[in-house]
Amino acid sequence: MSVAKKIAAAAITLTAAVSGASQAEATEYVTNGGFETGDFTGWTVQGQSWTVTSNPSNVDQGNFSAQNGCVGVSSLQVGSPSACFIEQSFSLFAGNTYALSFDYSPQPGNEATAGTPNEVDVYIDNTLQFQLVNLLNPSYQTYTADFVALGGGLDNVAFYTRQDPSGLGIDQISVTDSSVPVGTPAPDSTAIFTGVLAMIGFAARDRLKQRLATAANSDRKLELAA
Numbered sequence: 001m002s003v004a005k006k007i008a009a010a011a012i013t014l015t016a017a018v019s020g021a022s023q024a025e026a027t028e029y030v031t032n033g034g035f036e037t038g039d040f041t042g043w044t045v046q047g048q049s050w051t052v053t054s055n056p057s058n059v060d061q062g063n064f065s066a067q068n069g070c071v072g073v074s075s076l077q078v079g080s081p082s083a084c085f086i087e088q089s090f091s092l093f094a095g096n097t098y099a100l101s102f103d104y105s106p107q108p109g110n111e112a113t114a115g116t117p118n119e120v121d122v123y124i125d126n127t128l129q130f131q132l133v134n135l136l137n138p139s140y141q142t143y144t145a146d147f148v149a150l151g152g153g154l155d156n157v158a159f160y161t162r163q164d165p166s167g168l169g170i171d172q173i174s175v176t177d178s179s180v181p182v183g184t185p186a187p188d189s190t191a192i193f194t195g196v197l198a199m200i201g202f203a204a205r206d207r208l209k210q211r212l213a214t215a216a217n218s219d220r221k222l223e224l225a226a
Contacts, residue, residue, distance in 0.1 A: 026176050027177055028176055029098075030042075030090070030173050030175050033172060033174050037064075038054070038063075038064055040052065040066070040086065043087065046083055049068040049069050050068045051066070052064050052066055052067075058109045059169075059171070060105070060172060061103070062171075065169045066170045066171065067169045069168070075160065075162040076119060084161055090156070092151065092155045093177070095151065096177055097146055098176065099144060099175070100145050100146075100174070100175050101143065102170060104140065104141060104171075106138060107163065108169035110138040112138070113138065115164070116136075118133075118134055118163045120159060120160070121160040122157070122159055122160075123159075124155070124156070125149070125156060130143055140169065140171065142172070
């Protein structure tokens with residue numbers, strides 16, 4: 001194989017390998033985000049109205065979803081004894097960008113319109129990311145947002161909710177990071193560059209061996225001719 005072909009083969013192989021590694025680096029930080037344990041394992045829960053349901057008409061994906069029917073504006077007040085929320089903490093890399101996503105229905109199982117007032121306030125590190133108020137479509141919808149981790153301790157995601165006339169549903173809560181930690185060089189160019197250099201070195205060594213062998217054969221022929 002020629003030097004050019006060896007270098008091209010090395011680049012293709014290493015690019016594929018690094019691409020696969022990059023995809024595998026995506027990490028899920030939320031435990032039991034789909035409530036598939038059948039309970040609130042991994043979550044801190046406040047408010048007696050919170051339940052995990054397996055009723056097919058109320059479940060978004062999988063076998064379970066979280067739901068509640070907390071009543072009144074005090075359910076949404078952070079720090080209030082009457083606050084109604086679920087919360088989970090985890091460690092993130094300060095300065096990295098993360099993706100939050102979740103599925104929400106203001107009244108799952110309702111074929112008409114959702115009852116009001118209803119609201120869900122979603123916080124990341126005590127900063128409001130979503131405020132979904134008096135939605136009428138009862139179908140589950142997916143909501144996503146990117147955020148930058150503050151660091152300096154545990155990060156957290158919290159859902160404060162209110163649904164006065166009925167119950168709302170939350171499912172598939174996820175926080176992921178597909179980037180490498182801050183301060184760590186991206187692997188793609190480094191790995192490919194190192195691999196290609198190695199292949200160039202191997203190819204150059206092979207060509208040198210071939211030249212030395214050719215020169216040795218020429219010397220033997222001259223000796224025999226003499």
